[in-house]
Amino acid sequence: MIEELNPHWYAVYVRSRYEKKVHQWLEEKELTSFLPLLETMRQWSDRKKKVYEPLFRGYVFVNIDMKHEHIKVLETEGVVKFIGIGRNPSVISERDIEWLRTLVREPDALHQTVSTMPAGRKVRVLAGPFKDLEGIVVKQGREDRMVIFFDSIMQGIEVSIIPDFLLPL
Template structure:
């Protein structure tokens, strides 16, 4: 039996994995924990590590039965054949997820004109001025480089 990669409808990864498990199939849908903020609260939520993908272990003869689940779109193909994932590769993902430390992201409101330091990415260590803020990203002006960039809030230190 091999591990195959299923492409599923967007944001149905966990539901699809549950439905396939109920059918008696071996399924792997790796998830990570993220801190999400709404206007009134913060919450830790589990989100799929690979968006729109679920791994399923079955024999070649059983491959068609996954399409009973309506959110399954198709198999991922490689060189004209369904992509097969080695056990070692999935074990590596499982070990990596077991070691994952959930990083608490300190969320703070930024306003245009605030001075910040970029703590991640290509511009790590650079100072910038907030130009615009959005729900997930902030636009920054790096005056000494003469560029405007977008960054996620977690990449900033005020």
């Protein structure tokens, strides 16, 4: 009898600057991996170049059955540990993964990552590419800046949203 896999998304913490390598090695092991990347322009003394950098430094996301596949992940060079509380890895919802996919498709709206929960008004987005996303408004102005905070990895990202698209919660 073949036992069915029950996969969930998890975040793994990786060695510094190993995000892309770990992502590639996990995929070579036929594990589902997701690394949200943003295109940025880097200036060197002699040239400018477009490079892709991780949205969250040090994190790679995997969709695995923890019971059967966690060892394959931990044995991957560069992987330090699963992110979680104590010894229990935190499950990341499919919805959060979809929000991350949306965020990297809308790079012009992104500003910076934050690692502390900001104080402010909690809102839901009513329209646009971030529809139904909930977050905290951190700045008032022509465009409100909202932080979308992912509790499972204790990281957030700041985005610009037209104020008319926001509903206070």
